[in-house]
Amino acid sequence: MTSLFDSYRLGDLTLPNRVVMAPMTRVRAAAGGLATPSMATHYAQRATAGLIVSEGVQPSLIGQSNPGTPGLYTEAQVAAWRPVTAAVHANGGRIVAQIMHGGRVSHVETIGTQPVGPSAVPAVGDVFTPSGRQPAPLPRALDTAEVPEHALSYGAAARRAIDAGFDGVELHGANGYLISQFLASNANLRTDRYGGSVQNRIRFAVEATAATVDAVGGARTGIRLSPGATFWGVEETGIADLYAALLDELARLDLAYIHLEATTDDEVLLGLRRRWPGTLIMNPVYPMGPKQVGRDDADRWLELGADLISFGRAFIANPDLVERLRSALPIAPVDESTYYEGGNTGYVTYSAYQHSA
Numbered sequence: 001m002t003s004l005f006d007s008y009r010l011g012d013l014t015l016p017n018r019v020v021m022a023p024m025t026r027v028r029a030a031a032g033g034l035a036t037p038s039m040a041t042h043y044a045q046r047a048t049a050g051l052i053v054s055e056g057v058q059p060s061l062i063g064q065s066n067p068g069t070p071g072l073y074t075e076a077q078v079a080a081w082r083p084v085t086a087a088v089h090a091n092g093g094r095i096v097a098q099i100m101h102g103g104r105v106s107h108v109e110t111i112g113t114q115p116v117g118p119s120a121v122p123a124v125g126d127v128f129t130p131s132g133r134q135p136a137p138l139p140r141a142l143d144t145a146e147v148p149e150h151a152l153s154y155g156a157a158a159r160r161a162i163d164a165g166f167d168g169v170e171l172h173g174a175n176g177y178l179i180s181q182f183l184a185s186n187a188n189l190r191t192d193r194y195g196g197s198v199q200n201r202i203r204f205a206v207e208a209t210a211a212t213v214d215a216v217g218g219a220r221t222g223i224r225l226s227p228g229a230t231f232w233g234v235e236e237t238g239i240a241d242l243y244a245a246l247l248d249e250l251a252r253l254d255l256a257y258i259h260l261e262a263t264t265d266d267e268v269l270l271g272l273r274r275r276w277p278g279t280l281i282m283n284p285v286y287p288m289g290p291k292q293v294g295r296d297d298a299d300r301w302l303e304l305g306a307d308l309i310s311f312g313r314a315f316i317a318n319p320d321l322v323e324r325l326r327s328a329l330p331i332a333p334v335d336e337s338t339y340y341e342g343g344n345t346g347y348v349t350y351s352a353y354q355h356s357a
Contacts (some may be wrong), residue, residue, distance in 0.1 A: 002302045004295070004309060005326055008050065010279060011219035011256040013340025015050035016137035018302070019322050020259075020281050022312035023053040023098040023170070024191040025066060027340045027349060028122070029127075033058065033071030034080040039133030041348045043318035047093025051307065053170050053224075056177075059157035063150075064111050065177065066128045068342065072157040073186030078164045085165030094223065096168040097161040097205025099154050099212075103178030104139035104187070105232050115139045116150070118181050118188040128340070136232070139156035142214070144192045150178065151204060158221070171209055172313065174261055175287065176193050179205045183242065184234035198238065199290060202226050202246040204314075204324075209253055218254035222281070226266035227272070240268050247276050259310065266304075273305045282306035295325050320352040329353050333350055 012075055030036050056070045058064040071077045081097075104117030109129040117139035126133040126224045142150065158169045173179035181187040182204035188195050193201050205223075212221045225246075228239045236242055239335045250258065257279035260269060263286060273280055284297035284306075298309040315321050317334040324331055330353070338346020 004298050004302065005322075006309060010051065010114065010308070011168065013051070013079050015094065015308070017048075017050040017322055018308045019050050019298075019310050019325065020310040021046055021049040021052040021315045021321075022283055022310040023172070024053055024312055024316065025055050025069060025340070026347060027066055027071040028342060029068050031078075031216065032074070033069065034069050034075050035077070035084050036080070038057075038344055038348055039070075040084040043084055043095060044093070045348065046089045046315055046321070047088050047091035048320065049093065049315070049320045049354030050322075052088060052093060052095040052097060053310070054097045056098050056172050057157065057161075059099050059101055059153040060114060060150075061299065062111055062116060063101035063103075063153060063178070065142075067110050067130045068340075072099070072160040078160050081161075081164035081166070082203065089165070094167045096220075097157075097166045098165075098170045098224070099161070100171050100172035101150065101153065101178040103181045103193065105136065105177055107134060107137055109134070111307070116142050116146075117178070118142065118190055120186050121189065123187075141190075144194070144221035146165070147194055147204060148207065151207040152205045152211045154182045154208040156213035158212045158216045162216050162220065164189065166169040167215065168256060170259060171210060171212060171221070171223040173205055174224045174226035174231075175229060176234045178210060180226065180229075180231070180234055183236055183246070185237040186235040188310065190251040196243050198242050201242065201337040202249060205246060206249045209250060209255070213253045215254070219256050220252070221255050222259055223255065224261070226261040226263040226287070227268060229261065239264055240271060243272055244275055247272060251277055254278075257308070259283065261287055263287070270304060271296070279307045280305070281308040281310050287312065292331075294331075295328075298325075303343050316346070319350055324353055
């Protein structure tokens with residue numbers, strides 16, 4: 001039986017175990033979207049993970065969703081990331097950058113202009129802004145001629161990520177952000193080649209991924225997807241057919257992996273596992289739901305055919321999560337009040353397990 005602690009070959013990387021640190025927004029970047037020394041400490045502390053996926057990194061200013069998040073669209077941002085990736089590598093780890101374009105999940109106070117989306121349909125809920133949470137604004141629908149430049153922005157950010165020392169990139173195609181908005185039948189009301197039919201709704205995801213593969217190669221490219229999820233009010237019709245068509249197109253690109261969230265029923269997810277010919281990272285529980293991923297969830301999905309298992313919140317309070325899982329040690333609880341509060345508390349202040357004398 002496959003073990004969570006077996007090694008795994010992922011693209012050009014050899015992972016010492018099958019534990020993946022999932023991407024988690026922590027809004028600790030400095031002004032200008034710059035990574036910080038605390039971010040280097042945070043990720044280096046967790047370098048025993050087989051693979052770290054960074055927090056979402058915007059590929060452009062207009063792609064920024066939340067204040068306090070880092071970017072990969074200026075040379076200053078590239079330079080700020082280098083000490084982060086170097087610290088992870090010095091501790092023996094591997095890290096990929098998650099490239100995240102927020103699309104309509106943003107605000108003029110954050111990016112200085114009206115957010116964009118597939119259609120002029122606002123997200124559901126309040127978005128974070130520099131002055132506090134505010135209702136999601138009406139986005140500007142992208143013109144057909146504009147869409148390709150936003151797809152290409154993922155590839156441009158990927159090139160900068162490799163220059164910054166990352167081992168690869170993951171496109172954020174999940175959770176109601178721009179790629180997810182194009183997939184959603186209620187956020188994407190377009191009548192051009194990017195809307196309507198399944199093949200049209202998956203087009204932006206495929207073009208963004210292809211641009212990234214062109215930039216850095218398939219072996220350095222993954223994508224995260226959340227079939228059937230309703231984050232920020234997105235709704236998808238024909239989930240099984242939609243994602244089957246998407247995976248068929250992505251399979252032509254020889255990606256390093258797809259990263260699925262357990263946002264729909266097992267029948268659909270297992271169908272996608274059977275359809276996908278390459279590496280599958282599985283996040284076994286609904287993101288931000290009441291349950292955190294545990295060892296039993298991981299083992300179950302390894303038996304069901306996943307290759308790697310991603311853990312999110314458990315990594316926040318347990319920088320030594322791999323060893324805790326290996327030795328069946330207690331998993332420390334996380335202080336949720338520190339998720340997005342900035343500063344070092346609840347970010348670099350959690351310690352490894354302390355064995356009693």
